[in-house]
Amino acid sequence: MTRMTATFPTAPDTRALEHGDELTPRFDANGLIAAVATDADSGEVLMLAWMNAEALARTLDTGEAHYFSRSRGELWHKGATSGQIQRVAELRIDCDQDAVWLKVRPQGDGGACHTGARSCFYRLVEDGKLKAAP
Amino acid sequence: MTRMTATFPTAPDTRALEHGDELTPRFDANGLIAAVATDADSGEVLMLAWMNAEALARTLDTGEAHYFSRSRGELWHKGATSGQIQRVAELRIDCDQDAVWLKVRPQGDGGACHTGARSCFYRLVEDGKLKAAP
Numbered sequence: 001m002t003r004m005t006a007t008f009p010t011a012p013d014t015r016a017l018e019h020g021d022e023l024t025p026r027f028d029a030n031g032l033i034a035a036v037a038t039d040a041d042s043g044e045v046l047m048l049a050w051m052n053a054e055a056l057a058r059t060l061d062t063g064e065a066h067y068f069s070r071s072r073g074e075l076w077h078k079g080a081t082s083g084q085i086q087r088v089a090e091l092r093i094d095c096d097q098d099a100v101w102l103k104v105r106p107q108g109d110g111g112a113c114h115t116g117a118r119s120c121f122y123r124l125v126e127d128g129k130l131k132a133a134p
Numbered sequence: 135m136t137r138m139t140a141t142f143p144t145a146p147d148t149r150a151l152e153h154g155d156e157l158t159p160r161f162d163a164n165g166l167i168a169a170v171a172t173d174a175d176s177g178e179v180l181m182l183a184w185m186n187a188e189a190l191a192r193t194l195d196t197g198e199a200h201y202f203s204r205s206r207g208e209l210w211h212k213g214a215t216s217g218q219i220q221r222v223a224e225l226r227i228d229c230d231q232d233a234v235w236l237k238v239r240p241q242g243d244g245g246a247c248h249t250g251a252r253s254c255f256y257r258l259v260e261d262g263k264l265k266a267a268p
Contacts, residue, residue, distance in 0.1 A: 018249055021264045034182050036170045043177035045226075048168050048233040060259065092179075092267055094254040095247055099182040101255045113229050115152055120228040121235045125194060130155045133226055 006057035011097070018095050025056060026098040032068060033098050037112065039119075040089035040103040046112035047120045049076075051100065063088050065102055083108030140191035145231070152229050159190060160232040166202060167232050171246065173253075174223040174237040180246035181254045183210075185234065197222050199236055217242030 011017035011024040025033055032050040039046055049067040051059070055075055058066040065086035069076040079085030086104035093100050106112050113120040123130040145151035145158035159167055166184040173180055183201040185193070189209055192200040199220035203210040213219030220238035227234050240246050247254040257264040 034168050045235045090258055092255040092258045095249050101179045115229050121226040124224055124226045125157055
């Protein structure tokens with residue numbers, strides 16, 4: 001495979017950023033944007049992760065969610081080892097283009113979390129303590 | 135009002151972090167965690183923002199979403215000026231406690247975005263271009 005260096009254009013002004021039709025993601029100082037994945041069918045929030053430009057480009061090119069693992073410092077094709085591939089039904093970007101929302105369909109066992117849970121958000125806060133979400 | 139310095143405990147180990155009942159949020163090098171807000175009724179993702187310890191503590195104390203504005207560098211009581219107060223129906227935290235998910239009911243005009251949109255995620259990517267989400 002040839003080495004790919006993904007780049008995206010920069011919005012010329014706030015109007016283009018917020019109302020234009022060009023994808024001009026604003027990566028942070030570490031080259032990342034936040035990505036929230038929800039289940040395309042149930043709407044449940046599954047996980048919150050990060051993308052660099054290459055992860056975003058590959059996600060758009062392949063239709064499968066790619067992230068950037070901050071702990072491992074590398075591109076992360078979600079599910080490549082676990083089988084929990086996330087097929088992307090829709091990808092949205094927010095007003096100032098520093099966050100994306102992916103509606104996905106998890107493959108494999110249908111989970112998204114390394115703990116075995118369907119969603120990473122399996123605990124809620126109640127009276128200052130964590131308890132299992134329903 | 136007396137000055138409040140919010141602090142949270144640190145999980146002693148991975149098991150406590152991922153499966154314990156103590157809220158032990160892991161703030162990043164800038165003292166922030168990511169916070170995704172969804173509409174408690176429709177499930178739509180409304181916005182992605184940031185919280186420092188004080189914002190999280192105030193959100194839990196008041197039942198109204200507080201964030202940390204990275205651009206202004208200050209605590210941000212969402213809706214304090216716009217009227218778009220977000221009443222928190224539920225607050226979840228993820229497996230490694232570095233992201234929270236708030237299910238909220240927006241007050242005022244019901245919007246969450248400074249552009250006037252209901253959700254900040256009003257555009258989707260299709261064939262490399264942005265278009266209005268349905």
